[in-house]
Amino acid sequence: MKLPKWIIFLLIIGxxxxxxxxxxxxSSIRxxxxxxxxxxxxxxxxxxxEPDIDKRDMLQDREYEAEYERCLRKNGISQ
Structure with missing residues (x-):
């Protein structure tokens, strides 16, 4: 059975x-x-x-995670 070329083309595009x-x-959104x-x-x-390095890192990690999740949700990707 031979498939028409347009069906093969549509399958490749799909x-x-x-x-x-x-x-x-x-991947690019992440x-x-x-x-x-x-x-x-x-x-x-x-x-x-914030001169205290540990506290600054903790605050930056928290803010990073919040912004990362917000961005993922905004772009339609949730984890």
């Missing part, structure tokens, strides 16, 4: 779209959100504002 949607898109989280954490708790 597989390509599925790969993009479930693999490439989430990278973008990671960068936004880092920028937000450093901006929220600047080095000069």
């Amino acid at each position: 597989i390509g779209f599925a790969f993009y949607w479930y693999s490439i898109r989430p 990278k973008e959100c990671h960068q936004k989280g880092l920028e937000w954490a450093v901006q929220f708790v600047p080095f000069e504002k």
